[in-house]
Amino acid sequence: MKQIIExxxxxxxxxxxxxxxxxxxxxxxxxxxxxxxxxADTLLVEKYGFVGGNMTxxxxxxxxxxxxxxGRQVINGIAGEFAAxxxxxxxxxxxxxxxxxxNASMTPFDPEGCKVLLFKMLEEAGVxxxxxxxxxxxQVEEGSANAVIIESKSxxxxxxxxxxxxxxxxxDVAVSAGAGYVAGRKEDGxxxxxxxYFRIGGVNNVELRQWMKDNRNLLKDDPTDEEIDSQKAIxxxxxxxxxxxxxxxxxxxxxxxxxxxxxxxxxxxxxxxxTRLQNIDGTDTEDLTRAEVVLRKQVIQVFHFLKKHIGGxxxxxxxxxxxxxxxxETRHIEGxxxxxxxxxxxxxxxxxxxxxxxxxxxxxxxxxxxQIFTGSGKxxxxxPYRCLLPIGLDNLLVAGRCISVTHTAxxxxxxxxxxxAMGQGAGTxxxxxxxxxxxxxxxxxxxLRRELVSQKQFLLNENQENIVDKxxxxxxxNSDGKNAGHYNPFQK
Numbered sequence: 001m002k003q004i005i006e007x008x009x010x011x012x013x014x015x016x017x018x019x020x021x022x023x024x025x026x027x028x029x030x031x032x033x034x035x036x037x038x039x040a041d042t043l044l045v046e047k048y049g050f051v052g053g054n055m056t057x058x059x060x061x062x063x064x065x066x067x068x069x070x071g072r073q074v075i076n077g078i079a080g081e082f083a084a085x086x087x088x089x090x091x092x093x094x095x096x097x098x099x100x101x102x103n104a105s106m107t108p109f110d111p112e113g114c115k116v117l118l119f120k121m122l123e124e125a126g127v128x129x130x131x132x133x134x135x136x137x138x139q140v141e142e143g144s145a146n147a148v149i150i151e152s153k154s155x156x157x158x159x160x161x162x163x164x165x166x167x168x169x170x171x172d173v174a175v176s177a178g179a180g181y182v183a184g185r186k187e188d189g190x191x192x193x194x195x196x197y198f199r200i201g202g203v204n205n206v207e208l209r210q211w212m213k214d215n216r217n218l219l220k221d222d223p224t225d226e227e228i229d230s231q232k233a234i235x236x237x238x239x240x241x242x243x244x245x246x247x248x249x250x251x252x253x254x255x256x257x258x259x260x261x262x263x264x265x266x267x268x269x270x271x272x273x274x275t276r277l278q279n280i281d282g283t284d285t286e287d288l289t290r291a292e293v294v295l296r297k298q299v300i301q302v303f304h305f306l307k308k309h310i311g312g313x314x315x316x317x318x319x320x321x322x323x324x325x326x327x328x329e330t331r332h333i334e335g336x337x338x339x340x341x342x343x344x345x346x347x348x349x350x351x352x353x354x355x356x357x358x359x360x361x362x363x364x365x366x367x368x369x370x371q372i373f374t375g376s377g378k379x380x381x382x383x384p385y386r387c388l389l390p391i392g393l394d395n396l397l398v399a400g401r402c403i404s405v406t407h408t409a410x411x412x413x414x415x416x417x418x419x420x421a422m423g424q425g426a427g428t429x430x431x432x433x434x435x436x437x438x439x440x441x442x443x444x445x446x447x448l449r450r451e452l453v454s455q456k457q458f459l460l461n462e463n464q465e466n467i468v469d470k471x472x473x474x475x476x477x478n479s480d481g482k483n484a485g486h487y488n489p490f491q492k
Contacts, residue, residue: 011149011158017043017128018434020148020161021427022135025053026063026416027400028167029118030078030423031430034455035165036125038431043128043159045135045150048323050115051122053169055416058326059197061271062108062233062263064415065359066095069104069377069474073467074356077457079420082121083107091117093266095469099228099235100261100484101221101476102360104377105469107417108233110266111199135168138177143394145177163430163440164396167423170283171331171390171402179390180334183281185407190366192328192411193278195257196295198321200270200303204312208234211311218242220484221476234264238483242309252305253298258369258485260306269319274302278366282327291325328364328401328414335404336441337386344381344412345374345490349460352445353382354425356458357418361490363411372411373486377474382460383413385445388426394439399426421457428452 017040021032024046036042044051054060066075066083073080073095086092091113098106122129136156137149148159166173171181184191209228216222219238239260246252257276265271275298280287299321307313341361342348358380363372387404388397399422401414413422428451433443453462481487 011156013158013160015043015159017041017159017161019043019163019165019427019430020045020159021165021167022148022173023053023167023169023400024051025167025169025400026055026420027423027426028053029122030420031165031167031399031427032127033078033121033125034424034427035431036127038428040431040434042126043130043161044122045130045133045159047132047134049131051118051129052111052115054326055109056111056115057324058322059111059199059271059320060326060416061111061197061265062106063417065103065105065376066107066417067105067377067469067472068358068380069477071469071472073469074358074380074458075417075421076467077421077452077455078424079417080456082117082420085117085121086114089113089117091266093232095472096232097230097472099223099231100237101474101479102373102375102486104358104474105472106235106263108263108265108271110269135173138173140177140393143392145173145393145396148173162395163434165426165430166396166398166402167400169327169330169401171333171398174333174390174393174396174398174402175331177393177396179393181331182334183331184329185366191281191330192364192366193276194280194282194291194295194325194327195273196275196299196322196325198272198299198303199265199319200272200306200313200316201268201319202316203268203270204315205234205264205268206312208310208312212236218483220482221479236260236262239309240483240485246305252301253294255294256298256302259483260310272302272306275299276364282330288325295325296321329407329410331402332410333390333398333402333404335387335391336389337384337404339383339387339403339405339409339413341406341408344409345379347379347381350382350384352385352448353459354385354388354429354448354452355383355418355421356380356460357383357413359412359415359418361408361411363408369485371486372489373481374488374490375477375479378477380460383422383425385425385429385448388422389440394441397426397430397440399423424455424457425452428455
């Protein structure tokens with residue numbers, strides 16, 4: 001294809017922070033706040049006009065999951081502080097039981113209130129923020145990324161940080177710096193499908209709950225009246241057969257998820273997670289464009305399906321949909337350690353563990369309809385610091401869904417609460433190495449763990465108080481996935 005040669009030019013350096021955080025999703029929020037609180041001059045760059053990443057851009061809701069099946073809180077620190085402040089400011093009802101009976105807890109929230117609260121927390125920590133800014137390149141010398149090139153309405157500029165934390169979700173900075181990576185599943189490149197969340201208002205909650213009682217056989221695990229009535233926030237999962245019939249008659253696109261999944265949010269809103277499109281590479285603009293077109297059509301189809309088939313939706317209306325489609329999976333960097341599904345299923349601990357996770361191995365199928373879901377909270381595992389270290393780069397960390405992890409293990413670490421905890425680990429590490437002017441691999445991980453524990457980050461094998469919410473003890477832990485399209489290949 002035809003190519004052009006651009007003229008050589010000088011690019012103005014606009015900032016030289018100790019720590020540059022790229023991307024303000026849950027991982028970026030955790031990283032920036034942790035770094036700034038440790039005294040590092042921290043700059044956060046975000047391509048949108050607000051922060052929050054998938055929480056606010058893609059409308060992903062609720063947050064998963066802070067607790068194990070015994071009601072023990074295993075993600076705390078900045079993520080726990082954020083959850084508590086959402087409750088205090090009326091942005092969330094807090095941690096509640098999950099009506100789908102597979103998650104130890106869920107934390108629904110109002111995305112608009114979330115945007116403002118996150119700005120407050122960043123400002124209080126002393127983080128400098130640069131919005132409407134896209135990272136387009138990285139310059140590397142002798143294994144160190146010494147300049148990040150950005151573009152915005154202000155033109156082409158440069159930032160020269162001492163250390164970088166790539167929280168772009170797609171490992172954009174690390175890859176532009178030459179880091180190796182695996183795209184999706186190692187053997188064939190397959191990635192989890194994309195989804196466009198949307199919010200619905202005007203739902204009659206009383207009618208919906210009664211409909212659920214009258215049609216419990218259509219819902220996952222046939223919930224009892226007591227279980228339905230006890231829910232502070234409804235989590236609705238099921239209707240496989242009705243969805244299948246709607247697909248067969250053309251009422252629904254045949255690419256939609258084979259079930260209805262939605263969650264009640266504050267102020268009577270519902271977040272719907274049912275649109276779906278496979279074979280999309282979230283790092284390819286043409287694929288992203290196709291996804292936006294297809295999924296926005298699916299939103300309208302699913303909305304009319306809900307009004308037609310589920311009680312309480314007669315007077316409902318669409319509030320909004322995500323600013324962009326939600327991308328589950330793209331690149332996984334090749335790091336010093338690759339976290340595996342065996343590590344997760346065994347509840348592995350590590351001498352350099354910097355965050356915990358307890359969410360299920362949840363793999364929306366790259367092909368076909370059946371979804372792997374192991375159930376959350378059965379084991380608690382640690383994420384080692386080495387997963388954040390791209391091979392060949394000495395001043396760059398990654399955090400969030402692009403860390404070094406297998407496709408299957410990724411099904412667990414990718415959720416927002418876990419990513420925020422991961423970000424706190426990365427931000428704390430970056431501030432520590434900045435203080436000592438050493439490379440990211442020279443850090444004393446024992447000191448890092450001690451510092452994280454002092455920040456109330458939950459880690460295994462540490463002398464910490466167990467925070468237990470008896471109301472979140474999960475009674476159903478071995479669901480068969482009936483009416484949900486789930487199966488657990490690791491059950492034995």
